[in-house]
Amino acid sequence: MSVDLTEKSLVQWFDETERHKCGYCKSPNGSVSIGMWADTLTVEDYQNLIDRGWRRSGKYCYKPTMDETCCPQYTIKCDALHFSLTKSQKKVIKKFNKYLQDGILKKDSECDHVEDEVHRQEHVDFKKDIAAINIGEVKAGFQEGGEISNIDIKDNPIEPENSNVKLNISAPNSEPLNNQTHKSNSCAENPMEQSRPPCKKAKVLRLERKKEKLLKKGLVLEEKTPQAPKTLEQFMEEIPDIAKGKLKIAISRMSKESDSFKVTAQLYQTYQMIIHNDLPDECEEENFCQFLIDSPLQPERVPDGPGYGTFHQQYWIDDKLIAVGVIDILPRCVSSVYFFYDPDYRGLTLGTYGALREVYFTRSLQEHLPHLNSYYMGFYIHSCQKMRYKGRFTPSYLLCPETYQWFPIEQCIKKLEESKYARFVDDIDAIDGYLPSQRDVMHMQVVYKYRLMLFKDLKKIVDETEMFKKIGQLVGKKCANTMVFFIR
Incomplete structure (x- = not known):
């Protein structure tokens, strides 16, 4: 029976445990x-892997050993x-839209820049000889019943599609932005007045005074029917038609041949050096490609939308690239890979805005792909304060590291307060x-040894039963049945 593996997941397994900084x-x-x-x-296999706590960095896929690692990393997803x-979050969107309208970029020294870590991934130390793993396209033929056959290996990597989709975002004039300056509670600041009831908001006080005046006149204030809260889409699309900064968002499968490759790589280097203090040789084009261009995901087309695979979502204002979100579009989610931006625009809280935009994008994809309904934010580390913001994308869920079931983050936090490693x-x-x-x-x-076989036949040559049991436990039943494993 002839078997074509060109559309299979092909991976090289590293059996030893990785320890690094x-x-x-x-x-x-x-x-x-x-x-x-x-x-x-395949996008289906990667979806199943991340639903078991795996994550990719470039073409390297890793799974934290949760009960041993110093900072357990729990997969987190938001119900988009x-x-x-x-x-x-509303304030962040309004601030961004206001900038598009007036072009004034305020230097807010007290701005919360926790979002700078939004998609910051741990740098995995690759100490692997990967030259022999450049498989490219594998075609194999083996006989039914497990006969061992030679396989044909040749370099023919999948070329990413250079499909750029640019969206001009504009909307009717937005209503005036409310003044959202945080005011201190004067009652709490004065110890002499702590026995008083809590201060009421000025709006509530005005309403009460109005009611009193009407009652004295024998009139009753007509209660207004409460309006439904504005949706994420309504907030995002509140961009004036006439705006000094015209926002364009481009969705593309990035490659070295893409027109915007150079400017994107330069933006990445600038971001890494200024925001994360990387040295120039740590964020050159080669590093950029290994981390954010090279992707193992096989592109798949769908009738409506960009399809499945790895994409760069570019944010352009007045033809200037100010931010890029790297995402994986999978059968049941949009998975955030990384987000970087021009440090000159840090005051716009772009990390948070980008995450909100990706939730918005997920919701738009779901209209044509009903099963795609979640936004994966990578890992949640409860002991890392800078990660706490992820829990504010509600409703969010954490993956149990033992049963691989999802639980509301509020329920999980109680357990994580008691122990950094928890079974939910x-x-x-x-x-x-x-x-x-x-x-x-x-x-x-x-x-x-460049031969394709079933494990039951490999067992006759070399007994690696324990290793393959371990692989099966880590990747799960679905991937164990579909993936092809290269071993040495």
Whole structure:
């Protein structure tokens, strides 16, 4: 039986545990994970992997060893369809829209810049000889019943589609922005007045006085029917037609041949050097490509929309690139990879704005792709204060590291306050429902010494049963049945 593996996920497994410096607590070798190098991944396989706590950095996929690593990293997702804006998030959108209208960029020294870490990933130390893993396209033929066959390996990497989609965003004139300056509570500041009831907002006091005056005249204030809260779409689209800064958002599959490659790579280097204090040789074009251009995801087209795969979402104002969000569009989610921006525009709180824009984008995709309803924000680390903002994207859920079920973050935080590593399910008898069976393990597809075979046949040559049981436990039943593993 002839088998074509050109549309399969092809990965090289690294069995040893990785220990390296933690990018959060700075422990010299406290970050513990296991990984694999992915030459190609189907979007369905990667969706299933991130639903088991995996994450990619370029083509390297890694899974933190949660009960050993210094800062356990929990996969976090936001329910985009039921997303609810907070006051501070509304303020960020209004500030951005106001800048588009008047072009005035305020230098706010007290601006909360926690969002600078929005999609900051830990730099994984790749100490692997990957020259022999440049598989490209693999075609194999093996006989039914597990006969070993030679496979044909040749370099033919998938070229990303250079499909640029530019969107001109404009909307009817927005209503005047409310003054949202935070005022201190004068009652709380004066110890002599602490026995008084809490101060009421001026708007409430005015309303009460108006009611009193009408009652004296024998009239009753007509209660207004409360208006439905404005949606994320309404806030995002409150951009005046006549705006000094015209916003354009381009969605593209980035490559070295793309027209905007150079300007994007330069923006990345500027961001890394100024915001994260990287040295120039740490964020050159080669680093940029390895991290944010090279992707194992196989592009897939859909009738409506950009399709599945890795994309750069570019933010242009007056033909100047000010920010880029790198995202993976998967069957059930938009997964944030990284976000970087021009430090001169830091006052616009672009990290938070970009995350909100990606939630907005997720909701728009869902209109044509019903199963795509979540926005994945990478990892949540409760011990890292700069990560706490992710929990404010409500409703959000964390992935249980033992059963791989999702739980509301509010429920999880109670457990994380007690221990940095936590099992979120209360039922002590609950287990991982997606573990591969013994038969699944025996039928895992393997390439060994450039030959494709099932593991049950590899077992006759070299007994790696424990390693393949471990692989199956880590990637789960679905991926164990679909992925092809290269081992040495």
